[in-house]
Amino acid sequence: MDDVDFQLGDALTGKRIVVAMSGGVDSSVVAALAAQTGAETIGVTLQLYDHGEATGRAGSCCAGRDIRDARAVCDRLGIAHYVFDHETRFRETVVDTFADAYLAGQTPIPCVQCNTGPKFTDLLSLSRDLGADCLATGHYVRRVVGPAGAELHRGADPARDQSYFLFATTQAQLDYLRFPLGALPKARVREIAAELGLGVAAKPDSQDICFVPDGDYAGLVRKLRPEADTAGDIVDLVGRRLGSHRGIIHFTVGQRRGLEIGGTPEPLYVVRVDAATRQVVVGPRAALAVAAAQVTGLNWIGGDHDGAITAKVRSMAKPVPARLDGDRLRFAAPEYGVAPGQAAVLYAGERVLGGGWIAATEPALAAAAAA
Structure with missing residues (x-):
């Protein structure tokens, strides 16, 4: 061909x-x-x-x-x-x-x-x-x-x-x-x-996560780590208790469904999952905005490139303008859906420069208040 x-x-x-x-x-x-x-x-x-x-x-x-x-x-x-x-x-x-x-x-x-x-x-x-x-x-x-x-x-x-x-x-x-x-x-x-007469020509694509074909991530984690179902509190940004949950494995940053909290003036989203306290911290959508992220385990294949870069922080997201200073990745505009455990992948146009793992994030609201 x-x-x-x-x-x-x-x-x-x-x-x-x-x-x-x-x-x-x-x-x-x-x-x-x-x-x-x-x-x-x-x-x-x-x-x-x-x-x-x-x-x-x-x-x-x-x-x-x-x-x-x-x-x-x-x-x-x-x-x-x-x-x-x-x-x-x-x-x-x-x-x-x-x-x-x-x-x-x-x-x-x-x-x-x-x-x-x-x-x-x-x-x-x-x-x-x-x-x-x-x-x-x-x-x-x-x-x-x-x-x-x-x-x-x-x-x-x-x-x-x-x-x-x-x-x-x-x-x-x-x-x-x-x-x-x-x-x-x-x-x-x-x-x-x-x-070419290959029998797999019409075979469906595989799932993104091959070892969870039914999509029940929490069920798999519970099977491997029985302690994962320990209950905890759902709290707001200032630590006020709003409800309870049946295990932090059921929640990821940006999630809205499954909180089962009513009576709030605006929709609430998972802003942070605190494993140490088993708290799920929720807030309005504005609280999801991130100004910067700490990136660890950086792998660089961009040679001597030192020009403008874009960063992609989710597999389905579009690359956005950013600046890398050591292990700190600062976004040109507040970015949403940035979660610890995900990857920050860096590009120069179509070229992949490398990337690393998101270890922590800096809320845009906090950055604005400190300015």
Whole structure:
């Protein structure tokens, strides 16, 4: 296909490509296109769930049915397919971290943990062990070779762009990775799958959080951490008790539903979750406005860029003008929905400069009062 470029160079003879295969249409198309280049192509799937639990699981990735789909695609393409059991590592580095973050009153992003752990770190190691020249994935981001080397850019299709979840990709990883679908819309990917006769062409997309297919986050956390259901108080901004709750795991910053507090002059939102006191602090929408955020664990892949930046603080948010001073990210205008545990991803236009984890926020109301 002319609209796909693996950036392996002119000569593909003797090249070897490992493709991360989750069993979905995206990674299956990547495998098919890699095989068409003439390079030796190997499909690798990480089994992230216990076999008995994974069999028949739907709405996820790397599960029982998905492993079978990945194997069937590889059989059709005539390429090798390997499955590696990473259930224990996935549970320890992704699922347990997810549960602990909720207990700490944070809003976690397990997809980032998965990408920086099993999907990239582990798969890259496996790919190198197999003697591959690169690891190709079905992520909707673009790898652009600039004057100083490989750069990470937003996917061409705004509705599918996954750059927010890949901010922790290191430069060494980026040099080795390939994202052949980054310039394509999802509809084109499905067309390619149909043209190539792949059985997964119409397969539905997986859930954002694959290990919570029913969307019951609180139920999963409760199962892993029984102490999570300890009740506490719902208080206003000055600490006045307004009601009670059945566990902080049921609340995230910006949430309005489920508070069950009536008789207030205006709608109330979750402004802060205090794990130490088990208090859920609520207030009017204006109290959600944030002037700045403390960012930890900063990963920088922006080279020597020192110009204007934008920051994205939620996966569905638009990047907004901001300024980074050490670990303090200051927004040009008050930003809403900024929650500890989420990521702040930094951009220069379409290029991803890096990002880090939001550890704390500075309310815009407090900043205005201090000015």
